[in-house]
Amino acid sequence: MYRIIRKEQLSPEVFRMEIEAPMIARERKAGQFVIVQKGGDFNERIPLTIADADAEKGTISIVFQRVGASTFLLAELNEGDAIENVLGPLGTPTHIENYGRVVCVGGGIGVAPLFPIAQAMKVAGNDVSVIIGARNKDLIIEEDKMREIDPDLTIVTDDGSYGEKGVVTVPLERMLKEGNVDHVVAIGPAIMMKFCTKTAADYDIPITVSLNSIMIDGTGMCGGCRVDIGGEMKFVCVDGPEFDGHAVNWDNLMMRQRTYKAQEKEDNDSCRGGICSKLGFVK
């Protein structure tokens, strides 16, 4: 059992939970994730990045957005409650080295997994610039934590309700144009990472992305998360989640992400409507 010792609502739809998981806290490295299953026979296993960890306290932090039934039910848990199953740390840790100047781009909820990577890049001696973006002001998270890494961070929102109006590729391109960027890291929705990759390609700069494909076990035994990387089949859960953005077949990834869209919508609607018929749960 993994006890929730702190729960914070970062925005109307985004939550941070600090969970007791001493073994994971001790072993985890930047870029790794956990698989969470709330408990019981019928809850699904969902992958969430380890946003932060405190080895001494024996805790890890997860940040998630309510996007469907499982994240909705997870958000119903409170401090003191326990999650039955948390497996990790999973995935290959981020390759950290001193590249020189690194631009870290986070979109929406992707800012949370970006934090430990940006932090590790900074510790490795890189000059780190941070760009964070979201649809609107309410969805901007982790601004303070990111500011610790880059006091001059750039914020963009689609609707201009906070920071610059527009998308993250605009400030990214501006920085690339300045000409002293050695590496880009982008984490967010697949479409955002795809366009960051395109932008980086225009300037011939390497980019690391963290892929978010559908997963079940997270240990390499099913291939549900497989992606096409430079024509080769890779499993995101063991070979990734991070890959060279230029080698990713983005259209295939986005297609595969939509596999269960109809069923997911049904469950999501029933939970949000206050009637989780599957659990006999009524809000």
Next chain:
Amino acid sequence: MKTPEMIEKEAEDILKTLPETPTAKERAAIPHIDMPVQDPHERIHNMNEVALGYTENEAIVEASRCLQCRNKPCVAGCPVGIDIPAFIHKITEKDYSGALSVIQESSLLPSICGRVCPQENQCQKFCTVGKMLKDVDKAVGIGRLERFVADHEADHVTIPAIAPATGKRVAVVGSGPASIACAADVRRAGHAVTVFEALHKMGGVLSYGIPEFRLPKRLVDKEIDKLAAMGIDFERNVLVGRTRTIQELMDEDGYDAVFVGTGAGLPKFMGIPGEDLVSVFSANEYLTRSNLMKAYDADHSFTPYFHSRRVAVFGGGNVAMDAARTALRLGAETVDIIYRRSREEMPARKEEIEHAVEEGCNLRLLQQPVEILGDENGLVKGVVIRKCELGEPDASGRRSPVEIPDSDFTVDYDTVIVSIGNASNPLIKKTTPGIETNRRGNFIVNEETCETSIKGVYAGGDIVLGAATVILAMGQGRKAAAAINEYLKEKHD
């Protein structure tokens, strides 16, 4: 096909005419008793067990067919060496608890092995009755009798005696059949045992792979409860290689020995165009969704499954049969099993192939998929298939398929399930310096002791054998346990 009622009537009639102590000739004349099964038309609409199991009368009649051979050829065919004639004799005496005790001396999982072992290649292959009748299908139904005993005595399971505590600790990695067998025997010798499992449920392939309609999960849970009652600790959500390494278990966590039973869980794909399409699944994924995550119970499970109409399953093994039959139960209208050799070469159990065909699965034999075609949404729309013929036998003795040029044709499908085998998961190999593996990634062990190239680290089951069977895994688990118990006797002494 005989209904359960017809089979029961047959058994009753035979019992009436059976002499008190039949001669060998009279025993050999008793016809073998069919396994009662659910009607195929009904069973494809439910996940309930297909084989219903013998009634008491049926079991006694089948048990009466055993000749009680002195040389017990059947026992030599059982990887864990159950005293088969002894437990069968007890059934004829209606001493079912006595029969269970005999089985439990060698196997802790009779309700499982009685159901999923390929007996026709093991104990029943060597049965004298089958040899006499020149038909392995007419051998004494040892597996069915083992299952009968286990089910009949389900509420009277005794916990094996545990030797006084030795103070030594053993870590068992994985909780599939090899690990379960090893953990039980090591625990019996008085050592403390912790089983580490990566998933949130114990049982390995018994939980995620073999479907409910072949192996009800309540039986797996029950066996695990029995091990817990023996004092074995279970740690879920520990992926050895990531959460802990083998070295850490030994050096930091103080385990005196480690058994690795992590199986062969890495799905193989064919490497043909179109395998990255949306509605292409590995059998592992398809079965894990349905079994472990209970997606088939759509009213309760939050894990979705893909709604298919026309399904193609690639492969001819047991996993392919399980995936095909699961697809039918999840609502597919047609299921084709595409296999590149002929029916004789199919590695699946004969009974499973028969069940699949009865249920309406269509066998496409001597055919090989060469490309999966997709539409603009990334969904499968068809498979290009090439015809094959059988050539010379290969190294494994099976005749190899040879593709026939210019024989390609296309069939419409909306779903593909790839079930062409599994390889060993490379994670432990990658994170355990000094562990020796063969080119397939299987651990190399001492055949007598199952010890790996690292002292104190043992391995067994599919991680050593490649994808094999439940009972072979258990046999290796027992062998390793005996060696571990020996090793710990000497360690520190």
